[in-house]
Structures are given as C-alpha cells and as structure tokens.
Amino acid sequence: MRPPNAVFDMPDQRTMAAKQLNMELFPLKENSQVPSCIHGPALLFERLDQSTKKARKFYACSAFRDRKECPFFQWVDEKIDHSSQSSTNISFSHRLLRKRYIEFKKQPRNNRHLCCTCGLLLLEDEVAKHQQEGHSLKQRIGLKELKSPSFLFTPLDNNKTFAQYLFSKSTVDFLLKTLEYLEFTHILCVGTPRIHEAIQNLKKSEHKIFSSMLLDLDERYAQFYPPALFTKYNMFNHHFFAPEGREKVSEFLKEGKDHVIMVTDPPFGGMVEALASSFTKLSSMWKEQADDGIKTHKGGGLLPTILFFPYFMEKRILEELPSLAMLDYKVDYDNHNLFNGQNKKKGSPVRIFTNISQVLFSLPLQDGYWFCEPCQRFSSHENWHCKDCGACTSKDGTKYVHCDACLRCVKPSRVHCFKCGTCQLIDHECGRKTAAGCHLCGELDHKRRDCPHRTDNYGEEILVNNRIRKRKKIFSPTISGKRHRMK
Numbered sequence: 001m002r003p004p005n006a007v008f009d010m011p012d013q014r015t016m017a018a019k020q021l022n023m024e025l026f027p028l029k030e031n032s033q034v035p036s037c038i039h040g041p042a043l044l045f046e047r048l049d050q051s052t053k054k055a056r057k058f059y060a061c062s063a064f065r066d067r068k069e070c071p072f073f074q075w076v077d078e079k080i081d082h083s084s085q086s087s088t089n090i091s092f093s094h095r096l097l098r099k100r101y102i103e104f105k106k107q108p109r110n111n112r113h114l115c116c117t118c119g120l121l122l123l124e125d126e127v128a129k130h131q132q133e134g135h136s137l138k139q140r141i142g143l144k145e146l147k148s149p150s151f152l153f154t155p156l157d158n159n160k161t162f163a164q165y166l167f168s169k170s171t172v173d174f175l176l177k178t179l180e181y182l183e184f185t186h187i188l189c190v191g192t193p194r195i196h197e198a199i200q201n202l203k204k205s206e207h208k209i210f211s212s213m214l215l216d217l218d219e220r221y222a223q224f225y226p227p228a229l230f231t232k233y234n235m236f237n238h239h240f241f242a243p244e245g246r247e248k249v250s251e252f253l254k255e256g257k258d259h260v261i262m263v264t265d266p267p268f269g270g271m272v273e274a275l276a277s278s279f280t281k282l283s284s285m286w287k288e289q290a291d292d293g294i295k296t297h298k299g300g301g302l303l304p305t306i307l308f309f310p311y312f313m314e315k316r317i318l319e320e321l322p323s324l325a326m327l328d329y330k331v332d333y334d335n336h337n338l339f340n341g342q343n344k345k346k347g348s349p350v351r352i353f354t355n356i357s358q359v360l361f362s363l364p365l366q367d368g369y370w371f372c373e374p375c376q377r378f379s380s381h382e383n384w385h386c387k388d389c390g391a392c393t394s395k396d397g398t399k400y401v402h403c404d405a406c407l408r409c410v411k412p413s414r415v416h417c418f419k420c421g422t423c424q425l426i427d428h429e430c431g432r433k434t435a436a437g438c439h440l441c442g443e444l445d446h447k448r449r450d451c452p453h454r455t456d457n458y459g460e461e462i463l464v465n466n467r468i469r470k471r472k473k474i475f476s477p478t479i480s481g482k483r484h485r486m487k
C-alpha cells in the first residue's frame with residue numbers, strides 16, 4: 001500500500017538524458033512469454049555482459065529503474081522461474097478498501113487517522129499497531145479532507161518520501177478552463193490525481209460538465225474512489241491490475257467518444273518509448289470503443305492528449321510521439337523545493353505537449369504570455385519571435401539570440417566559436433568532441449547502434465543499418481512527423 005516511489009524521482013536534466021541513453025528498450029514479440037513482477041509484465045532491455053563481452057538481454061521492472069524499489073531481474077537466456085512471479089501486491093482488494101472507507105467515515109473524527117507510512121485509512125482497532133511500529137500518523141481527519149486525497153497524502157513536514165509532484169492551483173485552474181473551452185467532457189487522468197480530484201469536487205450546481213477517471217499506480221487512491229472512477233494501472237507497460245479496470249476504462253471511452261482527452265503527467269525519469277507504446281494502446285482502446293463517434297480528431301493516431309514533460313526532453317518525446325507539439329506554458333507545481341535556484345529564475349522546466357492545435361490554448365496574459373501572429377500561438381514573455389528563424393525559438397525560459405553563423409537561435413550563454421564552427425560556452429574546450437562513445441561496450445569510436453557486440457532481440461546478429469527502421473516500425477505511431485490540427 002506504499003505510494004510508488006518513481007514519482008519522487010525528479011532527476012536533473014543530465015541524469016535524465018543519460019538514463020534514456022544508457023539502456024536500450026526492446027519491443028516484445030506478440031505472445032512471447034514475458035515474466036512479471038508485482039508491477040505487471042516486465043520490459044526487455046539490453047546491456048553488456050562483462051564476462052563474455054557480448055550484449056545480453058534481460059527483463060526488468062517497467063515501473064522502477066531502481067533495484068531497491070523493485071528487485072525484479074531476469075536474464076532472457078536463463079530459465080524463467082515462474083514460481084517467483086506474482087501479479088499483485090495489494091493486500092486488500094478494491095472492494096474491501098471501499099468497504100473499509102465507508103467504515104472509516106462512520107468513525108468519530110477523533111478516531112479517524114491516516115497512516116502515512118502505509119498510506120492506509122485506519123480502522124479504530126488498527127491504530128495502536130501502526131503506532132507501535134513507529135509509523136507516522138495524520139490524526140483526526142475531517143470528512144472534507146477526504147475529498148482531496150492528494151492534499152491528505154502530502155504530510156505536513158513535506159518529507160522526501162511523500163513529496164509527490166502535484167500541480168499548483170493555478171495549473172489546475174488553467175487546465176480546467178482550457179478543457180472546458182476545448183469542449184472535452186471525459187477526462188482520462190493518467191497519473192494526474194489532482195486533476196481528477198478537482199473535477200470530482202466540482203459542485204453539481206457549478207457547471208459540472210466533466211466526468212473523469214483516474215488511472216494510477218498509486219493504489220492508495222482505491223480507498224477514495226469506486227472502480228468506475230479509479231483503477232490501478234501501470235503506464236509503462238499498459239498493465240491493468242484488475243480486469244475490471246480495463247472494462248471500466250473501455251466504458252468511459254465509449255461514453256465520451258470524441259469528447260475524451262487524456263491528461264497525463266508521468267514520472268519524468270521513465271522510459272519515453274514505453275510510455276509512447278502504452279499511450280498508443282490506450283488510443284487503440286479509444287478508437288475501438290468510440291468507433292464512428294470520432295469525427296473531428298486527427299491526432300496522429302493518438303487520442304486527444306495533454307502530456308506534461310520537461311522541455312529538455314522535447315526531442316525524445318517528438319521522436320516517439322510525432323503528433324505532439326510543445327506549448328510555452330510553464331507548468332507550476334506545489335512543491336517549491338523542486339527546482340534549484342537557476343530553474344527558479346527561468347520558471348518551471350515542465351511544459352505541455354499536445355496534439356491539439358496550439359492556437360486553441362489561450363495562455364494567461366496576466367502571466368506575461370502574448371499571442372504571436374506569425375506562429376499562431378501564445379509564447380512566454382521572454383520568448384521573442386525571431387524573424388530569421390521564423391519562430392519563437394526559446395525553450396528553456398531564457399531569451400535566445402540569433403547566431404548569423406549557425407543560422408539559428410542559441411541560448412544566451414553561448415557565443416559563436418569560429419574554430420569549432422558552432423556556438424559554444426565561453427570557457428569550452430576548443431575542438432573537444434562531446435560524443436560519449438558507445439553506451440553498451442564503452443568504446444569511444446562508435447555509437448551503440450553500430451556496436452559489434454549487439455545482437456537482435458532473439459539472438460541473431462542484427463544489421464546495423466536496419467536497426468532504426470526495425471525499431472521505428474514497432475514503436476512510432478503510424479503518422480509521420482507532420483503536425484495535425486484538430487477541429
């Protein structure tokens with residue numbers, strides 16, 4: 001019942017890029033026997049086996065990269081021990097959790113305590129045991145507080161273990177206003193409990209125009225919502241932990257038809273390829289269910305989507321999900337200690353990626369956003385339109401400058417170095433190659449894709465030049481890099 005720790009993982013820009021590079025994720029063959037950990041089917045990776053100096057494939061947990069969080073590991077060429085597989089770690093079923101919740105609410109306030117260590121609303125006779133074990137309790141929970149579990153789960157001392165990256169009120173308000181303007185009614189919240197909660201708390205008397213369903217790995221939410229409003233889901237392997245969950249999502253998609261939108265804020269350290277594959281599968285479910293109800297959407301094979309991710313992952317996102325485009329809106333979170341001083345100056349590094357036409361997002365003028373006619377979208381106050389590039393070019397929250405030699409805009413910290421032929425930091429080491437070599441065997445003279453130690457998924461030698469085509473075919477959505485306008 002502990003909260004998933006992947007969400008606490010906010011690696012910095014360099015660690016995150018390296019994480020994505022230092023491993024290779026492979027598509028799994030249909031019907032291949034994939035071992036599972038408690039987080040559902042594992043993913044297939046490759047790394048260099050030091051003893052044989054050959055690339056070797058292994059299965060690892062889809063949700064957690066840290067072996068301390070999930071110790072599951074399995075070489076592909078070693079016999080699979082099926083006995084060690086288990087499909088769930090929920091100690092209570094969803095139904096039982098809901099029954100407990102009703103009991104919990106009946107207790108007098110003085111007896112209503114939440115165990116923050118276990119993430120469990122405690123019944124009267126359980127409190128002493130959790131106290132004896134030294135768990136941290138949040139005491140005397142009010143009925144109103146139960147309506148906002150994401151706030152409840154944030155402990156007062158804001159310690160690292162429970163610091164989830166939750167949206168600030170301004171972000172939630174902006175998003176709901178935008179969704180209303182875009183006329184979406186069914187909001188599929190994948191890893192966005194605070195949006196789900198805000199929608200559920202809209203009063204019927206207010207314009208209750210939205211329905212929402214939360215899909216999240218954090219099973220603590222199962223206490224608060226019935227199966228039609230919450231299902232435990234792993235967005236890195238498209239795994240539903242209860243068959244009923246898949247059904248409920250299908251019903252939700254069917255009901256919403258072309259008024260469905262997915263709003264998702266994944267842990268940023270996760271594999272983009274794995275996410276893209278899950279989003280594509282959710283989109284297929286939507287297309288199947290919504291059937292002829294989808295008239296207007298041309299989202300590049302993807303259901304209407306709002307994805308939150310840092311700007312410096314733009315290239316990776318667009319490689320995997322080419323129908324998305326990045327907006328300039330800086331996404332604000334409640335946890336202020338998230339960003340270091342430098343980032344604070346530039347504002348949040350998190351942006352919105354979407355396959356909905358950019359012009360339809362009115363970014364708040366009071367926060368300095370302005371409408372750029374040539375780009376037909378809102379840009380942030382420091383982002384000036386560059387006539388030479390024909391675009392608002394800033395990405396990171398600083399004012400970029402155009403370099404006539406490079407023929408493009410660069411960060412203000414760079415100056416053109418005529419020796420290197422590119423814009424560089426003033427104190428750069430002239431002429432030094434930045435290429436890090438092969439991530440598989442460590443040699444500097446080639447990249448991973450050209451590594452002679454590589455083998456393909458199932459043991460055959462792989463043609464180096466085929467690789468990209470092979471992998472693209474499986475992971476990329478069917479439509480090419482063109483941006484599509486909806487509506």
Ligand SMILES: C[S@@+](CC[C@H](N)C(=O)[O-])C[C@H]1O[C@@H](n2cnc3c(N)ncnc32)[C@H](O)[C@@H]1O
Pocket residue numbers: 004006007062063164165166167190191192193194195215216217218233234235236265266267268
């Ligand atoms: C960065 S937080 C986003 C929260 C969001 N900003 C909000 O305020 O609603 C990531 C969310 O994804 C969930 N999560 C983490 N790993 C997941 C996984 N593998 N599958 C599905 N959800 C996951 C977390 O429980 C958390 O709710």
Ligand SMILES: [Zn+2]
Pocket residue numbers: 037038039040061062063064070071072
């Ligand atoms: Zn696992």
Ligand SMILES: [Zn+2]
Pocket residue numbers: 115116117118119130135
């Ligand atoms: Zn406890």
Ligand SMILES: [Zn+2]
Pocket residue numbers: 372373374375379384385386390391392
């Ligand atoms: Zn512009």
Ligand SMILES: [Zn+2]
Pocket residue numbers: 386387388389390393401402403407408409
């Ligand atoms: Zn420029």
Ligand SMILES: [Zn+2]
Pocket residue numbers: 403404405406407410415416417421422423
């Ligand atoms: Zn230059």
Ligand SMILES: [Zn+2]
Pocket residue numbers: 417418419420421424428429430431
């Ligand atoms: Zn130089």
